Amino acid sequence: MREDKFLGLGLTFDDVLLAPAHSEVLPAEADTATRLTRAISLAIPILSAAMDTVTEARLAIAIAREGGLGIVHRNLSIKDQVAEVDKVKRSESGMIVEPVTLPPDAPVREALAVMERYRVS
Template identity: 65%
Template sequence: MLEKEIRLGLTYDDVVLVPAKSQVLPSEVDTRTRLSRNIQLNIPIVSAAMDTVTEARLAIAMAQEGGIGIVHRVLSPVDQAAEIDRVKKSESGMILDPITISPDQTIRDAHDLMAKYRISGIPVTKAGKLVGILTNRDLRFESRRSEEH
């Protein structure tokens, strides 16, 4: 590899930020960079792919701020795919393909979906149209979870 192709790379321990006044306004700074030919980051921050660091929750937060989270591999393929699904469903702060429930499903069904996907609310749809939203607050004191409706 040619010497001019080797670029400086820094890790967490290589940088110390000291609070101080600056002559540069935040709006004048461009921190964009490329992780790969097809992936641009708005901030040059990548979380560690460690089992104690990055799962869906951090990957979502990183993406919302302009960085990227690499989900660790100490998961079964099914669990790893589920983590990635959670991240993909939260792209751009808008859920593109939300988990929904129909008015015909039970409170238990809603509770199970909310627990499975770690969400606090679920849209209620009928024939693809929104008819309501069920939240964990609505379910807090509900005791009829196994009844039909």
């Protein structure tokens, strides 16, 4: 007997349309919080796709600042995955906890290399 892998209704973006209408609920009063696991709750029910063309540190930071969760893709080496997660953690609260610095006598090529590595200007 064949076990059916697909149960229930599946929808895509083209299947759903939200029509604007009057609401008694003010946007500031709407609660979009959700629980991902027993230990992890999110302010907004948004998770990014763990795809190499979608989520690295930049998107993960933006989503985290809004209350969601960015899932860094696995097509990086473990070292590079750790570096991406570190960038996200370092951006917490929008404040740079451990700034990257150079000594005053560092050559411009070193500054350019650091800027490229950390994607800063």
